[in-house]
Amino acid sequence: MSEVNLGDAPFTMTIDGKRVEARPGEMVLAAAKRAGIAIPTLCEHKAVESFGSCRLCMVEVTKAAWKGWKGLMTACLYPAAPDLIIETQSERVLHVRRNVLDLLLARCPDSTLIQRLAAEHGVQQTSFSVREQPDLCILCGLCVRICESAATSAISTVKRGHHREIGTPWGGPPPACIGCLACAHVCPTGHITFEEHGATRAIWGRSFELQRCAECGAPLPITVEQASFLVERQALDASYFSRCESCQRRATAQTFGRLARWQKLGLTQEPDARQEGGKR
Amino acid sequence: MILRLVVKPQECIGCRACEMACAFTHGKDGQPAASRCQTMTVGKDEYVPMMCLQCDHAACVQSCPVSAITMNPATRTVLVDHERCIRCMACVVACPFGNMHFDPSRTLIHKCDLCAGCGDYPRCAMFCPTKCLTVERVTESSPA
Numbered sequence: 503m504s505e506v507n508l509g510d511a512p513f514t515m516t517i518d519g520k521r522v523e524a525r526p527g528e529m530v531l532a533a534a535k536r537a538g539i540a541i542p543t544l545c546e547h548k549a550v551e552s553f554g555s556c557r558l559c560m561v562e563v564t565k566a567a568w569k570g571w572k573g574l575m576t577a578c579l580y581p582a583a584p585d586l587i588i589e590t591q592s593e594r595v596l597h598v599r600r601n602v603l604d605l606l607l608a609r610c611p612d613s614t615l616i617q618r619l620a621a622e623h624g625v626q627q628t629s630f631s632v633r634e635q636p637d638l639c640i641l642c643g644l645c646v647r648i649c650e651s652a653a654t655s656a657i658s659t660v661k662r663g664h665h666r667e668i669g670t671p672w673g674g675p676p677p678a679c680i681g682c683l684a685c686a687h688v689c690p691t692g693h694i695t696f697e698e699h700g701a702t703r704a705i706w707g708r709s710f711e712l713q714r715c716a717e718c719g720a721p722l723p724i725t726v727e728q729a730s731f732l733v734e735r736q737a738l739d740a741s742y743f744s745r746c747e748s749c750q751r752r753a754t755a756q757t758f759g760r761l762a763r764w765q766k767l768g769l770t771q772e773p774d775a776r777q778e779g780g781k782r
Numbered sequence: 783m784i785l786r787l788v789v790k791p792q793e794c795i796g797c798r799a800c801e802m803a804c805a806f807t808h809g810k811d812g813q814p815a816a817s818r819c820q821t822m823t824v825g826k827d828e829y830v831p832m833m834c835l836q837c838d839h840a841a842c843v844q845s846c847p848v849s850a851i852t853m854n855p856a857t858r859t860v861l862v863d864h865e866r867c868i869r870c871m872a873c874v875v876a877c878p879f880g881n882m883h884f885d886p887s888r889t890l891i892h893k894c895d896l897c898a899g900c901g902d903y904p905r906c907a908m909f910c911p912t913k914c915l916t917v918e919r920v921t922e923s924s925p926a
Contacts, residue, residue: 548866549848652847652868684868687889713875723871723884732872736845742876743845751822751880755832759824762791 515586524582531559531577534590541577541590542599542619544690545642550651552578556606556642558619560598562589574598596623604628606640613638613691638693639668645685645694654678654731657685657706668694675708681725715746722746784858785896786918787904789831793914796821796829800906800915804833807897807905815885818894819906831915833906834881834894836860842873842882842893859896867891 512523517534524533529552534541544556554576563580564572564587574594589595603620608630610616620626645668646658656679660669670676681703686694696705701712701721712721713729722743724732729743801817809816819833836853840860843851850866851873853859862873869889874882882893897904907915 548863549850549868648868652870682868682870684870687869722875724875728870728872729875732845732847732876735847736872738841738844738876742841742878743872745875747874747877747880747882749880750878751820751832754879754881755822755824755830758789758791758830758832759822759828762830763825763828765790766792 513582513584515582515584515588517588518590526582528582529578530561530563530575530580530582530586530588533582534561534577534588539590543578544615544619544640545644546578547644547648547688549688550644550647552576553643553647554579556640557602558599560595560602562592562595563587564589599623600625605630608632609636610638610640610691611636613640615691616640638691640691640693641666641668642690643668644688644690648684648688652684653682654680656680670706676706679706679708680727680731681705681708681710682728682731713743715749716744717749718746720746720748783856784920784922785902785904786836786858786920787833787894787896787907788916788918789833790914790916791828791830793912794821794829794831795912795914796823796827797911799909799911800831800833803905803909804894807900808892809885813887815883815887816892818881818883818892831906832879832881834860835879836894836896841876841878845872845876847872854898857896857898859898860893861895861898862891862893864890 510526512525514521514523517537517539520537522533522537531541531546541559541561543559545553557576559577560574561577562572563575565585600623603616603623603625606616607620607625607628611628611632643659649655649657656676657668657670659666661667683696683705686696686705696703701714703710703712703725710725710727713724713726714721724743732738732743733740798821800819801821802812804819805814805817806812808818819831822830822832824830836859843853843860847870848866848868850863852861854861869891871884873891874884882891884891904917907917
């Protein structure tokens with residue numbers, strides 16, 4: 503790949519006839535996004551590396567030296583390079599995008615996001631036969647990738663062919679899951695659901711106890727398992743995940759209020775600050 | 783140039799203009815949940831406006847499993863990258879001052895960013911009637 507610029511200097515390329523600046527190592531999608539050129543995506547998330555599974559970000563790539571040859575590439579995985587000429591709205595790109603959405607609509611006819619995207623591209627109805635017992639999963643695998651990089655690899659794709667789905671080991675409650683809900687929050691179509699009642703949270707068929715505030719006993723928005731996972735992974739003290747937002751805020755406000763009271767009296771420092779400090 | 787929001791609780795009269803200014807700047811129709819600033823009542827006629835302190839070694843930054851919270855080195859402002867955030871709530875619990883917020887209606891973690899991208903001048907300070915909230919611009923060389 504002699505044409506890839508290995509230096510750090512930004513270079514320019516053309517997207518939809520517009521000169522766009524890109525940095526070495528960056529993908530076409532990132533450069534387009536920064537330049538304000540919209541490319542639809544479903545499986546892309548900044549917290550993980552691009553994967554190219556939804557195929558929605560297809561663009562046409564060419565160079566002046568390629569003598570008219572144009573390739574269809576996923577923008578999220580195609581590295582930006584000097585003098586690339588990208589088209590995101592050509593007839594061929596739109597045709598492929600319509601096809602992808604047509605297939606997605608056959609797979610997930612009830613997904614409002616897919617319906618909206620399809621309608622925006624002029625696909626009102628799928629031309630394929632709709633899947634029996636459809637769900638909202640487009641099998642983009644974003645949940646699996648997020649769980650792998652930010653949590654514990656508790657879920658993965660299971661089974662093969664058209665039985666393929668996102669699942670847990672042996673279909674049971676996942677033993678490694680920490681109940682952080684990252685999978686549910688990143689899911690583009692809202693396929694992954696969870697329930698939270700009082701101090702319990704249920705996801706993937708498993709129930710979790712929420713961490714409780716050491717001061718007032720109110721449930722925190724993280725699970726007990728998640729707290730111990732974060733303590734280990736981020737190398738933090740357990741006290742970081744032991745008190746609720748409002749207790750922390752009240753304690754801080756009281757400290758500041760006390761300091762302000764002393765300042766009103768013309769003191770720059772509280773007399774007993776040394777003894778009273780050191781809570782955290 | 784470092785942007786610094788100076789809070790003098792002894793000047794606060796508890797009018798909550800800062801909360802309103804914040805909610806209207808960062809949310810739709812000034813819904814209170816969108817405010818990143820909260821005025822706490824700590825005694826009779828004693829109030830403390832509470833917002834992110836932009837810590838140098840922030841607990842939110844350290845606790846984020848996907849490094850979605852970073853400090854802008856130029857303005858020394860701690861910022862959340864919403865596209866990177868996975869809403870795991872670690873930062874909300876980790877902040878020792880309770881200044882990280884979660885807006886359930888928009889499923890968004892939000893914190894005071896000193897109005898980065900919204901005029902780059904803290905709107906709360908603009909609307910504070912008693913100069914309890916003021917803005918300082920500090921050059922890198924001056925003592926912290």
